[in-house]
Amino acid sequence: MVLISVIITAHDRKDYLMQAVNSTLNQTLPRSEYEVIVVKNFEDYNKELEEKGVKTIIANNQEQGKDIVQALKIAEGEIISFLDDDDLFLPKKLEKVKKVFENKNIVYYHNAKQDFINNNIPTTIQNEKTEEKIVSTKNLTRQQVQQLIYQGALIYNSCISIRKDKLEKYNRYLDMMPLDIDIFYSTVALLSGLDIAIHKEILTLYRVHNKNVSYTRGLKFEDWLTYRRSRFERKILALNIMLKMIRDNLDLKDSNIKIVYNYLMSLLSENKLIVARLPSPYNKMNDSVKIMDIIRVIKVNFEVKSILSNLSVFAPNSIRIKLIKKWYELEKNTI
Numbered sequence: 001m002v003l004i005s006v007i008i009t010a011h012d013r014k015d016y017l018m019q020a021v022n023s024t025l026n027q028t029l030p031r032s033e034y035e036v037i038v039v040k041n042f043e044d045y046n047k048e049l050e051e052k053g054v055k056t057i058i059a060n061n062q063e064q065g066k067d068i069v070q071a072l073k074i075a076e077g078e079i080i081s082f083l084d085d086d087d088l089f090l091p092k093k094l095e096k097v098k099k100v101f102e103n104k105n106i107v108y109y110h111n112a113k114q115d116f117i118n119n120n121i122p123t124t125i126q127n128e129k130t131e132e133k134i135v136s137t138k139n140l141t142r143q144q145v146q147q148l149i150y151q152g153a154l155i156y157n158s159c160i161s162i163r164k165d166k167l168e169k170y171n172r173y174l175d176m177m178p179l180d181i182d183i184f185y186s187t188v189a190l191l192s193g194l195d196i197a198i199h200k201e202i203l204t205l206y207r208v209h210n211k212n213v214s215y216t217r218g219l220k221f222e223d224w225l226t227y228r229r230s231r232f233e234r235k236i237l238a239l240n241i242m243l244k245m246i247r248d249n250l251d252l253k254d255s256n257i258k259i260v261y262n263y264l265m266s267l268l269s270e271n272k273l274i275v276a277r278l279p280s281p282y283n284k285m286n287d288s289v290k291i292m293d294i295i296r297v298i299k300v301n302f303e304v305k306s307i308l309s310n311l312s313v314f315a316p317n318s319i320r321i322k323l324i325k326k327w328y329e330l331e332k333n334t335i
Contacts, residue, residue, distance in 0.1 A: 001032070001033070002032075002033065002034060002035050002076040002077050003033045003034060003077055003078060003079060003098060003101075004029070004033065004034040004035075004077045004078075004079045004080075004081055004094055004097055004098065004161075005034070005035050005036075005037060005071075005075035005076060005077030005079070005080050005081070005164070006024045006034060006035070006036045006037065006080075006081045006082075006083060006089075006094070007037050007039065007068060007071045007072075007075070007080060007081070007082055007083070008020055008021060008024070008036065008037070008038045008039070008082075008083045008084070008085060009038075009039045009040070009064070009067050009068070009071075009082075009084065009085065010038065010039070010040040010041070010042075010085035011040070011041055011064075011067075011085075012041065012042070013085055013086060014042060014044050014045075015086075016085055016086040016207065016209075017038070017040070017044075017045060017085045018045060018048065019088060020083055020084070020085050020086065020087060020088060021036065021038065021049065021052065021054060023083075023088040023089045023090075023205075024036045024083060024089055024094075025052060025054075026091055027089070027091055027092075027093065027094045027095065028091050028092050028094075028095045029094040029095040029098060031053075033094075033098065034077065034094055035055065035075070035076060035077060036052075036053075036054045036055065037054070037055045037056075037057065037071045037074065037075060038054055038055070038056050038057070039056075039057045039059050039067040039068075039070060039071050040056070040057075040058065040059070040085075041058065041059060041060050041061075042058075043058065055074060057070050057071060057074070062178070063175070063176060063177060063178045063179075064177060064178065064179050064180075064181045065173075065174040065175050065176060065177030065178070065181055065184070066175055068082075068174060068181060069171050069174055069175045072164065072167065072168055072171065075164060077164065078101075078163065078164055078165070079097060079098075079101050079161055079162070079163060079164065080161065080162055080163075080164050080167060081093070081094065081097055081160070081161040082157040082158060082160050082161070082182075082185070083157070083158050083204075084157050084158050086207045086209065087113075087158040087204060087205060087206050087207055088121070088204070088205040088207070089158075089203065089204060089205075090125065090202065090203050090204070090205065092203065093111070093203040093204065096111065096199075096201065096203055097109060097161045100132065100161075100197050100199075101161070101163070103195070103197075105194055105195045106134075106163075106194065106195050106196075106197050107137075107162065107163050107166050107189050107192045107194035107195065107196065108160070108161070108162050108163075108185070108186065108188075108189030108192075108194075108196045108197070109132075109160075109161045109162075109196075109197045109198075109199070110153045110154075110156075110159050110160055110161075110186075110196070110197070110198050110199070111159050111199050111201055111202070111203040111204060112159070112199065112200045112201055112202045112203070112204070113156060113158065113159050113202060113203075113204040113205065113206040114202045114204075114205055114206065115205075115206045115207075115208050116205055116206070116207060116208065117207075117208050117209065118207070118208075118209050118210075121205065122205065125202050126202075127200075127201050127202050128200055128201075130199065130200045130201065131199075132197045132198065132199045133197070133198045133199070134195050134196070134197055134198075135148065135195065135196045135197075135198065136195050136196075137189065137190050137191070137192055137193055137194060137195065137196060137256065138193055138256065139256070140190065140255075140256045140259045140260070141259070142259055142262070142263075145190070145259060145260070145263050146300065148186075148196075148198070149263075149300070151198065153186075153196075153198045154182070154183060154186035154190075155182045155183065155186070156182060156204070156206065157181065157182045157185075158204045158206060159203075159204045160182060160185050160186070162185050162188065162189060166188055166189070166192050166194075167185065167188055169188075170184075170188055170245055170249075173241055173242065173244070173245040176241050177238050177241055177242075178234045178237055178238055179231075179234055179235065179238055180235055180238045180239075183238070183239075183242070183267070184238075184242060187242050187245075187260060187264065190260045190263075191246070191250060191256075191257065191260055193256070216228075216331055217331070217332050217334075221325065221328055224328055224331075225278060225279070225282045225324070225328075226282065228278070229275055229278055229282050229284070232271050232274050232275045233275065233284075235271045236268060236271050236272060236275070239264055239267055239268040239271065240268070242264050243261065243264050243265070243268070246260065246261050246264070262296075265296060266296040266297060266299065266300050269292070269293035269294070269296040269297050270296075270297050270300075272288065272289055272293055273289060273293055273294065273297060273310050273313060276288075276289040276313045277309070277310075277312050277313055277320060277323070277324070278320065278324060279317050279320045279321040279324060280317050283320075289313055294310050294311070294313075297310055298310070309323075
C-alpha cells in the first residue's frame, strides 16, 4: 500500500531532474510503500520516467501552488514529501518519514539539509545522534515560532513532509500561491493544532548552482530592479493569500491562530519594506508602508544592521540607490 507520495516539481530546469528522481527511487523504504510524481512544464524524459514507474504531469502553470494541487489530485499517499528538481534525497529519507508519521499526532516533519555546489555531491554525511524535537501547535508562543524561523524549520521544500488531508483542506488557497509554497506548508502545520517534528538528521542534499541566479546575474541594474520588484510583489501576494486563508477559515480570537497570523504579518511587512527601499520609480510600496510595518520587523530582528536597513525607507533616493547597488553587485558575484 502506498503510504508516501513524493512530489517533484520542475519548471524549465532540466539538467538535474533525473538525478532528483533517481534519489527518490534509491530508497531503503520498499518501493511498494511510496510513489513518485513529477510535475514539469516540458516533454523531456517522459519515456524514462514511465519506465521507472514515475507518474508524470505536464503543466504550464505560472503559480507554483497549481502544480502541487494537480499532483495532490492523483497522489495516493497519506503523507506528502516534496523535492525540488535540483535537490536530492538521501537513501534513508523516506524510511525516516514513515517512522516519524507513525505518530498520528505528527502533522509536519522537517529534516536537516546539507548544501553542495553544482555536481560536487558529498560522499560522506556527518550526522549528529539526535532525537526529533516535537513542537505542539496547541499552545504556541511567539518565541517558539521565532525559534522555528531561526532553525530554518519552516522553509525549504525538499526538507518538508506533511499529512495530505491537512494540506488538501486549503487547496483553494494553495492553487493561487505564486511562490513560497514552503511557507504555505508550514503555515498549514502551525494552524493544525497537531505536532511538528524537527530533526537535525541530514536527509536532504540542497544543490547550490549558477542556474539559480544566472538570470539575474546577466541583467543590467535597471532590469534587475524591475525583476526584483516583481518578485517581491509576488511574495507579498502570496502572503496576502495566506492571511486571507486564515481570516476566511479560522478564529483570530484564538491566541494560537493570532500568533501564526502575526508571524505572516511580520513577513508581509518585511517584504513591503524591501520594495519600499528600492529607489524611485521602483518603490511602488513606499506610500503603503506604515510605522507599524517597521515595528513588526524589528520585533523579529533586533540586529542594528536590519533596523538601519529598514529605516532607509525614509532616506533620500540617492542614498537608496547606493544601498541597493551594493545588493546588486553582491548578487552578480554570487555563484
